[in-house]
Each structure stands twice: as structure tokens, then as C-alpha cells.
Amino acid sequence: MRMDVTDEALARAAAGGDRQAFGLLLERNYDRLLALAFRLTGRRDEAEDLCQDVCLALPGKLSGYRRDAKFSTWSYRVLVNAAHDRRRRDASYRKAAEGWGEVELARTAEARQAAEAQAWLENSMRRLPEDLRDTLALVLEDGVTHADAADVLGISEGTVSWRVSEVKRRLKEMKEEER
DSSP states (O other): OOTTSOHHHHHHHHHTTOHHHHHHHHHHHHHHHHHHHHHHHSOHHHHHHHHHHHHHHHHHHGGGOOSSSOHHHHHHHHHHHHHHHHHHHHHHHHHHHHHHHHHHHHHHHHHHHHHHHHHHHHHHHHTSOHHHHHHHIIIIISOOOHHHHHHHHTSOHHHHHHHHHHHHHHHHHHHHHHO
16 A cells, blocks of 8 residues: 555545555554543553554444544544543443442441341340240240240240240340440
């Protein structure tokens, strides 16, 4: 290819599948596109990635080049659009990542609170008299009805209900003492 061929003519030929024209077009415009990419991103590694992405996408985009603008203007527009797309994608990713971080922190805090509550209950149950502890273990932890707990413990259902009430009262007192 001759060097006096315009970029617009090279773009037309490259859109038609001419690889040599596309190579010359990139050779002429790559440094200019890289410089713009650097100004848009502020980092050399990001600029190189962005410019490479645009250059890889150019063969498919050349069919949309209308030739009513200079190729340099059109390629700038392609690069700027790609930079905007990348910024939106990165912002969405950061936002999603931050959201997951908050969810994980909340989940961890909730699990810690549940473990602390369970540890407190177990410790408090050890401080209860044996008969109340047995009743509480059956009714609260195993989900046994008051009637079934009465059968298991050999006491009346009313006594089971009283014991459950007594356990609640004592646990409440223990909690208040700790505050």
C-alpha cells in the first residue's frame, strides 16, 4: 500500500476485508489512539488495554464507518465510547462488590450475635435448677408439647407450664443482672 492513500480510503478497503489496508490504518493511528486512551484513563496499563480492545473491535465496526467524517474523528468516537462503556462496567462491578461486602458483613454479624445468644442461653441454663433445665430442654429445644413433656417427666401439664414460666422469669432476671 502506498503512503499517500488517505485513512478514509484505507478504512473503506479494510471494511471490505483488505488486511494490508487495516494493518496500515492501525500503524498510522495507533499512537494517536493510545495517547487519547491515556488521557481518558490516566494510567498507561489501562490505556493499553482500552486501545487494544478498540483495535480488536475495529474490523467489525468499520462497516459502520459512514465516511462523512474523517477516520481519525470516527476512531476517536469509537475509543471514547469504549472508555465510557468500561467506566460504566467498572462502576457496576464496584457497586456490586461493595454490596456483597455489606451483605457478608451483615451475615457475619448476625451469625456472631446468634452464637453469642446461644452461648448465653446455654450458660444460663447451667445456672438453673435441674428440674427447670430438664423441662426447658424438652419444651424449647426439642419442641415437645407441654402434655408430652409432662408424660416424659412424670408430672402434670400444669407443672410443666409453670416451670416454663419460671424459666422465662429467671432468664429475664439473669439478663437484667448482666446489664
